[in-house]
Amino acid sequence: MIDLSELEHDTISELINIGVGRAAASLSEMVDQPVELTVPTITFVERFSDSNLTSSPEEVVSAVSQTFDGPFKGEAMLVFPEKRSLELVRRLLKVDVPLDTLTDLEQEALMEVGNIILNACLGSIANVLGEPINCSMPTFRKRETKALLNDEAAFDTTSGKMPVLMILHVQFMLRQNDIDGYVLFVMDLDSIQTLKELVRRFLENSLG
């Protein structure tokens, strides 16, 4: 079903890494301190429960989500455990506030960070695609991990088309600390096939 060759997998990985590299550069400039972003692994799973994100289902996570539409459609999400998201925002903003939830402004800052990263990833794909992807404004969610994808109803489940997840493990490195998060691409099977097709075409072009 998701039968990607090693080369195809590497290509996607490469594209994503170019994207997040660009995102890291803009973030560094914005916060005036070095921000490094890497994507050590990319995995594809068919069910959310298969991913290692659900190892602690009760954990509260902060998520910035953007839906996208076009030749391939779905939802992209940057997900952090709530504590990590607090840490990330406060390191970026260089403040140390003893509050244990995000303030509205911090939430908006996290949204912007998510927006930059998701745009970069989607932008890289759009680049290969050769035409723009319509994405929505980012929205912010805070909920338990197990309820993160409750909006799956948006996908056409009646037709038996279960969504497929592309999970990017992203690592922020700033001020000598690693902060781990995930980028989730929730797509239907058609979209993943399109993506695969696009990657194949891209490879043919660049190799041929």
Add this chain to the structure above:
Amino acid sequence: MTKPTSPIVDIKDAAEAADLYSNLLDTADVGLVVIGADRAICHWNQWMQSRSGILHEQAIGKRLSTLFPETRLGRLCQAIQDCLEFGMPAVISPSLNQGALPLRPLPQFAATFERMEQSIRVHPITTSRGDKLCSLTVRDVTLAVQRDRLLRQQAAELAELVTQTRRSEDRTRAILQNTIDAILVASDDGNIEPLNARAQELCGPEGDPELSNIIRFLLPDSQHTPPQRPTADRLLTDLGTGVIEVLACTKNGRNVPLEVAISHFSADGRYHYIITLRDISQRKRHEMEIQRTMAELERSNSELEQFAYAASHDLQEPLRMVSSYTQLIARRYKDKLDETADEFIHYAVDGTQRMQRMIDDLLTLSRVGRHGKPFHAVPLDSLFDAIAANFRRAGLGPAGNIVRDGFLPTVTGDASQLLLLFQNLVSNGLKYSDPETGEVRIYTAETEESWKVFVADNGIGIEPQYHATIFEIFKRLHGYGEYAGTGIGLAICKKIADRHGGTITVESEPGKGSTFCVELPKELPIVIAQESM
């Protein structure tokens, strides 16, 4: 169904609709900017006009980076580019991009904010003709930023306060824990809670199970049924003396005498008692030691007095015999034997007389302790009247050789002993002075706690090295031939002064006379007061 009334604005009519939308955009409380694919501004609403100071006419057709050159390389321009090229929407948050556009804050924020704090949304728009546009929505979030700063500041202050409180609490706890005394707190419902380790030790499971009940009994006005009075062996002091001492018997068999101090405070509208238990084992041991030593001392002292009394009393009998017969021999055989015999007899008579005086003085000395009379108020004026009268009667020295200088107070003491004391001093003063010009001066000085009575003479004076020893018994500085005396007089004076809780000292220079000072306390020390009752 009611017949639909025709709408006030017909949005089917292009002109009317355009007018409506244009009005809507201009009255919106957000900044609205539309940028075309050529990067030129094609919409600039009223809000942008008033906040930027750039008129609609000045903005239209210009690039944003021309109006605001500082934005050329920033995040906003990048976002606009991404939006126009790839259709990517963007969030520009105030925290990560302070004052992305140089817009004026509202007057109420002008003092604290140089620029308006903005939250910007960059969104792609596709026109009906298929053109790509980029819209900017700018919201003024200065108030939110101000509130956020306040929140952070207060949160930081709160955290600091919590840290301080915790530190101070830790310190207080450490002090409490490491206090040698056991500290407990009792609330008015009779519940007793040990506050530190020592209290836990004494009242806890390893301590004395009875101790809590004893404490409960000691607490004032307990509202509950009064607890059983502790047995006498547990309550070491009488209640009402102000000092409470109890005995704790711990499980490991140790008996610990404790001094109990109770104080109180009110909290949450309730009365609480703080009970402090101090281990006084050491003090109790010392007290017993002192008591034992005191008893020992008293016994040996009274034994000594008894001995002195008995000795001098019993010595009198054989001495009287010797004295009577030597006097008989002196009377009867005077001038009948040779000159040498007369001389010998004279010495024998003189010796027995001296012996008699010494025994009398010794008896007096031993009586000072044994036969003291209760203390009364003694006016020194009449005391010295009596002394002067005694000396006149005895015909010692010229009249007026005892001078009283200034006011003489009334002191407390044994009148006959004080008479003896000052008579001895006056007599000494006259004895060691020129019989013709000798003069003794009496004067007093007052201190806060005592009266000082001075007896000063103009006699021969005393060498400094003897000042301390002259009050010892049988201490004589001169041969019997020069000045008569038994060497007991000043010892008697000292003993009387001691009994009155006072002191006797001397200041003197040879040839310039001596001044004796008797200091008598105004308030008698407890021990002496009890003794003199």
